Amino acid sequence: MTAPRTGARTLPPEESFRRLFSRHYGAVFAYAARRVGWDEAADVTAEVLTVAWRKFRSVPAEPGTLPWLYGVARRVVANQLRSQRRRIRLHAEVAAMPRIGWSDADPADLDDALASLREDDREVLMLAAWEGLTPSEMGRALGCSANAAAVRLHRARGRLSEVWGSTGGGR
């Protein structure tokens, strides 16, 4: 290659990180808000991006960056929910799982149907429906192949329809 390359390669890592940060903060924030609610989302996002900075050298280049961040966010959220549940149990309060953070206007039946699914099914559905990921991006976020992700989405959709139908959804 004869032409000198410009762009990301020549940037200092701090600057590259700032660009990554400004490009993806909103998406990671939205991901977190959908799962743990707006209040906790800023903390989760900061944590995800802190991990990204610490592991900056292993963060994949675009367009793989955001799916990778979702993968980290998934673990951070799981961690957060785990400690949340722990706290709740500790104080012997209502042992309710944190609700999925969507708006009150949604009909309860879809909410319930989704909540009754296994966590991995729920995650794959949310990644497809809300984050709008393609199967290959989902694969990156979930640590599996694109094909496995597509199959998982397919199965999860089937199970969602099944649960929804049996609870009288879709009237």
Next chain:
Amino acid sequence: MSRDPFDQMKSRNPMPDDQAPAAPMSVADRIVGRGAVVRAGWPGWVVATAAAAFVLAVGGGMLWWLSGSGTEVAGSSSTTTATTVPPTATTVSGGDTLGDVVAYFFVEPTSPGWTDGPYLIPVSREVLVPGPAGSSSPTYVAAMGLLLAGPTGEEAAQTPAFSTAIPEGTSLEALTVDAGVVTVDLSSEFTSGGGSASMTGRLAQVVYTLTRLDGIDGVRFLIDGTPTTVFGGEGVIVNDPATRADFESALPAVMIETPAWDGAAGNPAVITGTANVFEAVISLALVDDDGLIRWEGTTMATCGTGCRGDWTVTIPYTVDEAQWGSIIVWEASAMDGSQTNVREHRIWLTPSTTGETEGAVYFLGGGDRDIAASGPYLIPVARLIDPSAPYVSTMQALLDGPPAGEGGITPEISTAIPEGTTLNGVTLSGAIAVVDLSAEFTSGGGSFSMMGRLAQVIYTMTRFPEIDGVRFLIDGTPTTVFGGEGVTVDDPATRPDDDTLLPAVMIESPAFGAVVGEGVFSAAGTANVFEATVSIVLRGADGGVLFEGFTTATCGTGCRGAWELDIPYEVDTAQWGRLEAFESSAMDGSPVNVRTHLVWLTPAGGSTTTTTSPVVESECSGMLATTTLEEQPGLPEAVAQKRNAIWDAAVECDWDQLERLLGAGFSYSFGGSGDAIAFWQGLEADGDDPIYYLAELLNRPFGTLPGDKDQTYYTWPSAFNQSGWQDLSQADIDALRPLYGDAEIAGFAQNGAYIGYRVGILDDGTWVYFLSGD
């Protein structure tokens, strides 16, 4: 409105992307700037608050000498370090040794949950201690040297910032040790400047630093050789000798004593400290280098609600390699459970060297037993056990209970043993384990809970082959009747004959969460099922079936028998698998009484195949395909030729040839762009078998679909049609096996159409697609 709930989900995104807030770049700057100092366990706003608090403390007239600031120098500028301390009466000549020495500095409070600071914090540093190892006096000198030198510039600038109240220029003139009391002779700079808060602070630093050393209870002060008990213009008076109790006001509500900041945690980590908190309850979390929680729990201080008590907790943890982590300790607010009085130390985590072995304890897991009665039932759960104290460490693991979220999605794992139950001891008397528990064990719960907790102990201890029964002591008193409802146990108690607390199908080994052997392992359990037949399925992390089989229990249909089965499996990478044991319904063969254990699977041969390894040409899943391609009448000549060519290239794994065969505008599975061959190679490397499917599908019945401009697509398999699943013949469906199993076929039916892999060739012989999905 669409009938598909998935479409509804899409339209009800709780947070559309365009509503996300703009990126706060100040947070990015903070992340980039703070390096490893601030742990991920701290909320993002902590840093800003800390900086503000720091400014307030200085601006508010409190006089602190900040090492490295250079603005408030009192006295001479000579720095005191461990190696330049003048020789004292106790110095011994000899080789120097490298050791961890701790000095106490002050740290700013970094969150609103903290009570007003600053507070003392023990800081560990590796320094050269003059003199031979084992002689303690040089350690005192080294500790004083570290203390007088103050925080490093980095420590003064980090968050949280460390500071010292000891004026710069203070030097150690002499140090003697006598009967648990250290006498230090400091230069007069020690008493210069600062108000009474600063004066009390510097005295506290010296007292805490020296009394941390073994056998030291008090400190006597000399200033320039003169015994001194009154300091500064405002007359701060200290006892003679001064002790830790005189300076408790400098401590935070929750204090971590060991490990010190930057100290080594050891493995398991032994964390000690003091606390003055409501009802003496403190909460702890250990986080790793990624900021992820590795352990969480609570402990009790010896005293609380108005008095300061001691606490100690031993935290088992596993890390792959040595790394920085944090211990975070806090008081959970009595109001809302939020974290208050948070204390956090950066600590050095190391992999375990004790060689713990895997044992198991019994918790209660949900799950269906049959239609009439459902759980919870006993479930063995894997735990790391200290082989040097197997009974005690196993019982302790049982009392610790399951961490929240263990079991993941299914089943929920719980314990019937009340929180706060402590182990007074376990002794072995012949084949009987004598277990002494605190009175909390008998508190609360109905008779089912009481039976559950007794069974948990009995099953856990009798899992050891050398133990047949358990004798219960409650605070030293032999006990056979438990709780208000009078649950009685035998003395000694053994595993009961009736199986009230057991599921119809019980997996005894491997325990839930256990690491199983490479490539093959033995599963065993008991069952009380129709005709004694137990079905076993092992699934990989992606849900794919790795093993399927059945075995017969020694007894069935009304009695409980034992079963055992060897389970071979193949995985490319280490992963969590799911071992399912169940009864096939006598009615319709569907699985009932399903028991699921997570198990950690590892590839045979020890080495993990990396997914990045290049795909060797001429090796791919196509080689697994049936060896001959059947002639298919009814295909145009051009299509038949292309079909033969694709087949040959697929079974030969000839990537170059496959690439040459691709038609213009070829489409392959979604997700990639540009290079179909690279995409398939990527799938192959990930353990998928696209080329096997490509070859096998060409050997299935074909169908036709109309294309543009009177063209016709010839498609394999015939199940991929235009009108939907309901129009398929049984032959079309059967042809999908064994490429697709019952579950997938049921999925297609539900979906209304076949959406698996299919191959398409135009009537002019152009290969136009090989893809999957809808």
